[in-house]
Amino acid sequence: MTAQNLPSEPEFEQAYKELASTLENSTLFQKKPEYRKALQVVSVPERVLQFRVVWEDDAGNVQINRGFRVQFNSALGPYKGGLRFHPSVNLSILKFLGFEQIFKNALTGLNMGGGKGGSDFDPKGKSDNEIRRFCVSFMTELCKHIGQDTDVPAGDIGVTGREVGFMFGQYKKIRNQWEGVLTGKGGSWGGSLIRPEATGYGVVYYVDHMIKHASGGKESFVGKRVAVSGSGNVAQYAALKVIELGGSVVSLSDSQGALVLATEEGSFTAEEIEQIAAIKVERKQIAELASTAAFSSKFKYIPGARPWTNIVGRIDVALPSATQNEVSGEEAKALIAAGCKFIAEGSNMGSTQEAIDVFEAHREANQGGAAIWYAPGKAANAGGVAVSGLEMAQNSSRVSWTREEVDSRLKGIMEDCFNNGLATAKEYVPSAEGSLPSLVAGSNIAGFTKVAEAMKDHGDWW
Numbered sequence: 001m002t003a004q005n006l007p008s009e010p011e012f013e014q015a016y017k018e019l020a021s022t023l024e025n026s027t028l029f030q031k032k033p034e035y036r037k038a039l040q041v042v043s044v045p046e047r048v049l050q051f052r053v054v055w056e057d058d059a060g061n062v063q064i065n066r067g068f069r070v071q072f073n074s075a076l077g078p079y080k081g082g083l084r085f086h087p088s089v090n091l092s093i094l095k096f097l098g099f100e101q102i103f104k105n106a107l108t109g110l111n112m113g114g115g116k117g118g119s120d121f122d123p124k125g126k127s128d129n130e131i132r133r134f135c136v137s138f139m140t141e142l143c144k145h146i147g148q149d150t151d152v153p154a155g156d157i158g159v160t161g162r163e164v165g166f167m168f169g170q171y172k173k174i175r176n177q178w179e180g181v182l183t184g185k186g187g188s189w190g191g192s193l194i195r196p197e198a199t200g201y202g203v204v205y206y207v208d209h210m211i212k213h214a215s216g217g218k219e220s221f222v223g224k225r226v227a228v229s230g231s232g233n234v235a236q237y238a239a240l241k242v243i244e245l246g247g248s249v250v251s252l253s254d255s256q257g258a259l260v261l262a263t264e265e266g267s268f269t270a271e272e273i274e275q276i277a278a279i280k281v282e283r284k285q286i287a288e289l290a291s292t293a294a295f296s297s298k299f300k301y302i303p304g305a306r307p308w309t310n311i312v313g314r315i316d317v318a319l320p321s322a323t324q325n326e327v328s329g330e331e332a333k334a335l336i337a338a339g340c341k342f343i344a345e346g347s348n349m350g351s352t353q354e355a356i357d358v359f360e361a362h363r364e365a366n367q368g369g370a371a372i373w374y375a376p377g378k379a380a381n382a383g384g385v386a387v388s389g390l391e392m393a394q395n396s397s398r399v400s401w402t403r404e405e406v407d408s409r410l411k412g413i414m415e416d417c418f419n420n421g422l423a424t425a426k427e428y429v430p431s432a433e434g435s436l437p438s439l440v441a442g443s444n445i446a447g448f449t450k451v452a453e454a455m456k457d458h459g460d461w462w
């Protein structure tokens with residue numbers, strides 16, 4: 001897929017190589033050599049939109065940001081994927097996210113294509129009015145390119161229900177249409193119950209299947225020590241579900257540092273997680289809470305650090321849930337040395353390729369330690385977009401399902417996603433005797449083949 005005269009796109013190239021290498025190392029291309037062509041075609045976005053976003057700050061100054069939407073693949077349904085507002089946003093990052101989204105959405109079993117968008121706008125330090133004016137300006141352009149049957153964005157890093165509301169309002173004003181054009185909406189105006197919880201809960205449901213499968217049904221989250229990174233939407237609800245299922249949460253973090261339990265006993269409580277959630281609504285840092293008497297007596301705050309090498313005592317499960325490339329090869333080794341047997345990404349591309357290589361090299365139990373289960377974001381965090389798909393279904397049929405209904409569908413989707421990855425790995429990925437199946441290869445192959453077949457039917461490749 002290397003093409004001359006293209007700008008370097010490190011994150012996209014990383015995501016592409018990760019997928020392509022798992023396909024290469026399986027028997028897929030031997031059985032279906034024509035899929036090499038499909039891989040070339042699927043790796044180029046159908047369309048990339050880039051636009052100017054001009055808005056006024058509270059001092060009356062003109063501010064300018066870049067807006068993007070990568071409409072990567074529409075074989076299985078309307079483009080679907082979040083919007084990220086973060087100063088690091090660029091085309092390479094949005095192409096990597098959009099690329100991953102294609103195969104993840106395929107794994108949900110729902111009819112959604114893959115896309116991603118956002119802006120290099122930084123919501124931190126902005127007033128609510130500035131954020132509203134930015135969202136209005138951003139949607140003034142984006143609304144020309146999206147729609148319930150075309151492209152359905154949602155929130156991602158830096159975009160919460162509040163921003164989705166501002167953008168929805170502007171779409172409705174300009175297009176004069178009330179439609180399910182965004183997901184993650186408020187409950188009274190078309191949002192689905194469980195959408196805020198879905199990604200975090202879904203990761204934990206997925207890991208529950210890994211634990212049960214690995215232990216022959218004997219073990220569960222009860223008594224497990226779980227290291228979580230991040231403290232945003234995904235991290236908060238993953239942590240709350242771990243506690244509900246009887247596990248201990250031993251860390252959380254944000255872009256400024258890590259907060260870890262100071263002793264080998266105990267857990268973050270649900271109340272402490274709610275306190276962190278409350279300061280995140282105000283776009284503040286964990287460091288502020290960490291210095292209060294209640295937190296400093298129980299936790300250790302390490303500025304500038306990630307949790308992985310700073311946990312006190314054993315780790316059973318690691319859930320990277322902040323951002324891409326947040327586990328290095330060295331940190332992967334440290335996690336394994338601390339006892340970690342299950343790694344599942346709440347974040348997209350949470351692990352570097354070096355970290356994935358370390359985890360995958362430990363699928364064999366006979367290397368002086370227990371075998372490791374590694375679940376990539378494409379599979380483990382698919383619950384978020386899955387419930388977005390359920391929100392779209394509710395909107396188009398003008399109904400609202402109960403919490404129980406949505407949660408039970410989410411559980412079913414995560415179970416199917418786990419079983420699909422497992423079965424596909426057994427079918428296509430040669431493994432040494434006694435080695436665990438590769439969930440990363442299995443999930444990549446399952447997602448890819450579904451999209452490739454649909455594209456072939458549409459005449460996108462031949």
Ligand code: NDP
Nearest residue numbers: 157158199230231232233234254255322323347348381384
């Ligand atoms: P939020 O904005 O709610 O939270 C992001 C968290 O990650 C914050 O704690 C933030 O710290 C931290 N963070 C962000 N950027 C960096 C960085 N460069 N370095 C270190 N820490 C960072 O986002 P979400 O929880 O929604 O998303 C987290 C991850 O999960 C992303 O990879 C996202 O793509 C993925 N994801 C999200 C889904 C969803 O439904 N929301 C669905 C599937 C995947 P701070 O508060 O200091 O900024």
Ligand code: 8G0
Nearest residue numbers: 080081082154155156385388
């Ligand atoms: O609901 C969505 O479309 C969405 C939002 C944010 C992230 C993701 C993802 O799957 O990474 C999906």
